[in-house]
Amino acid sequence: MSFIELKKICKKYPNAAKNSVTDFNLEINEKEFIAFVGPSGCGKSTTLRMIAGFEDITSGELYIDGKLMNEVKPCDRGIAMVFQNYALYPHMTVEKNISYGLKNMKVPADKIKEKVDWAIDILGLSEYRYRKPKNLSGGQRQRVALGRAIVKDSKVFLMDEPLSNLDAKLRVSMRNEISKLHRELGSTTIYVTHDQVEAMTMADRIVIMKDGVVQQVGKPMELYEHPVNKFVAGFIGSPQMNFYDVSIDGNIVKFSDGKTMKLPESVISKLGGKTSGLILGIRGEDIKLEAQSLDVYKDTKQSAVIENTEVMGNENNLYFTFGGTVTIARVSKYEISRVGDTIEFVFNPSRIHFFDKETENCLF
Ligand SMILES: Nc1ncnc2c1ncn2[C@@H]1O[C@H](COP(=O)(O)OP(=O)(O)OP(=O)(O)O)[C@@H](O)[C@H]1O
Ligand SMILES: [Mg+2]
Numbered sequence: 450m451s452f453i454e455l456k457k458i459c460k461k462y463p464n465a466a467k468n469s470v471t472d473f474n475l476e477i478n479e480k481e482f483i484a485f486v487g488p489s490g491c492g493k494s495t496t497l498r499m500i501a502g503f504e505d506i507t508s509g510e511l512y513i514d515g516k517l518m519n520e521v522k523p524c525d526r527g528i529a530m531v532f533q534n535y536a537l538y539p540h541m542t543v544e545k546n547i548s549y550g551l552k553n554m555k556v557p558a559d560k561i562k563e564k565v566d567w568a569i570d571i572l573g574l575s576e577y578r579y580r581k582p583k584n585l586s587g588g589q590r591q592r593v594a595l596g597r598a599i600v601k602d603s604k605v606f607l608m609d610e611p612l613s614n615l616d617a618k619l620r621v622s623m624r625n626e627i628s629k630l631h632r633e634l635g636s637t638t639i640y641v642t643h644d645q646v647e648a649m650t651m652a653d654r655i656v657i658m659k660d661g662v663v664q665q666v667g668k669p670m671e672l673y674e675h676p677v678n679k680f681v682a683g684f685i686g687s688p689q690m691n692f693y694d695v696s697i698d699g700n701i702v703k704f705s706d707g708k709t710m711k712l713p714e715s716v717i718s719k720l721g722g723k724t725s726g727l728i729l730g731i732r733g734e735d736i737k738l739e740a741q742s743l744d745v746y747k748d749t750k751q752s753a754v755i756e757n758t759e760v761m762g763n764e765n766n767l768y769f770t771f772g773g774t775v776t777i778a779r780v781s782k783y784e785i786s787r788v789g790d791t792i793e794f795v796f797n798p799s800r801i802h803f804f805d806k807e808t809e810n811c812l813f
Contacts, residue, residue, distance in 0.1 A: 451476035452637055453500070453605065458509035460495050460661075469495045470661045473509070477639070482631050484652035485641045486684070492661040493641040494533055497607050500639065501530045513605065529603035531611045533641070535594030537582040544569070544578050547596040554601070561600075568596040571626055573619075587614035592623070599630060606631075606638040612647065624651060645685050649673070657681050679809040682730050682802060688779065690730045693772040694806065697724040705773035711748040716798050719813045727812075728804040733766065733779035735800035738792055746795035755790045767792070 454477070460470040470492040477483055485493040498504040500511060502523035511518045518526055529550075537546050547568055551561045569575055572592040582590055591614045598606060611627070612620045628651050631638050642648055648655045649669040657664045657672065657680075665677045669685075676682035682690045694705045700717050702710045720727070737743070743750065753776070757768035767778045767786055778794060786792055803812040 452479040452481075452514060453477040453639075454510075454512040455496075455500070456510040456512070458496070458499060458511060459507045460492070460499060460504065461507045468507075468661055470499070473663055475656060475663070475666065477637060479637055480635045482628075482638045482640065482651060482653045484648035484655045485639065485658060486643060486645055486648045486655060487658035487664075488684075489643060491658040493643075493658060494609050495661075496658075497530075497609055497639060497641050501528055501607050502526050503530075526605070527603055528605040528607055529598040529601040530607040531594050531598045531609060533609040533613075535591050535611075537590055537593055537597075539582050542579045542581055543574055543585070543593050543596075546582070546593050547600055550597060550601055564600040565596075568600050571630075572596050572623075588616065588619060591615060595623075595627075599634075602634075604636055606636050606640075608638065609641045610643070611640075612642075613644075620647075627651065645687065649685070655685075657684060675811075676802070677811055679728060679730070679804045679811070682804070682811065686732055688733050688766055688777040690732050690802070691736070691774070691776050692804075693729045693774060695727050695729045695772075697727065702729060704771075706771075708751060708772055710751065710796065712798050712801070713748070716801060720803060721812075723805075723812070726806040728806050728809075729772075730802040730804060731796050731800060733777045735797045736776070736778035736794050737797060738767075738778065738780055738784050738786075738794050742795055742797070743793055746797055749796040749798060750793060751795070752791055752793050755786050755788050755792060758786065758788060 455473050455475045458470060458473040459468055461468045473496055485496060487493055495504060499506050502521060506519050513526060538549065541549065544565055548561050548565045551564060569578055572595060574592055577585060577589055591611060595611050612623050615623060624647060640651060652669060654666060654668055655672055656666050659680050665672055665681045672681060672685050696703045697717065697720065700711055700714060702712055737746065751771060753769035753771045755767055755769050759766040764782055765780050767780060769776055804810065805812055
């Protein structure tokens, strides 16, 4: 049996018109790092709080280490949690906030000091050790909340957007610290975020939710390469995948602005004869501008005028109208184009996805 198991878990808050979480099924292995992602309000925190025991489970079963947890008190579930609103004890210093839980657990004083010193050091909080929360910035408070959780030797860590208030640089370094910590401690971790970069870089597997329903569970690259539907395809990856309303005539794709593109038989045949009600999806990096690709994929060649550019340093995003919508191509820093330039580009046909317009399910 897996280490944590959620079986058809539902949550309906009292007086709510509908479920906040519906039929959530998931098996988590010991030591796995799982990320829950999805837009605001999709039920990530609710699910995490049900696992922690801070919210009742309306229906379904939750098992941790083979034991049914539905009625078990939070303190008896063997978990440490970092909350989204990181409520700290206002009258306690950073050090006291971090050590409080250990004192309650009757850990010997020398052990507590060792743990707290370690946490304060890796979280970069040495300067603030004797300050109270009201005299800390949001990011510093968030790190204290993280410290409170990591000093406990819990088998399960639940973290609800623990890095959301940190600046970009600190986020990257804390991301690495949490990953390192996870490898060292070997604790099973569920990490909630709406930042898909965090999910992609940290998690063994990602759970994508929408409106309280799990859309797809998989390894980061599985979700990126093989999204099950348009929602997942659009959620994972930045810039977002380009989507076009299209129809098919023979081997020709017709876009809504009248443009056409010839695709190989091997791609068209996968549609199984479906010719209308289709959405074509392609990621920005699979739209190519360099000479070699223009030659290899010449059947798909198109042209457009650049309307906007985003220079990122290592790569550039080019914006142009094509196929009835704004398209974003992601090109290397060596392919310099300016607003107003006319460019030629091709689609790498093997990287094209098709979705059913009605169900939004991925056809391949
Ligand atoms: N105590 C509550 N009573 C009623 N409805 C609630 C309660 N808490 C959350 N909800 C609703 O349940 C849904 C899921 O909320 P939840 O906090 O789990 O979302 P989330 O995915 O964590 O979002 P965010 O990214 O904004 O934190 C939302 O529609 C929210 O309004
Ligand atoms: Mg939340």
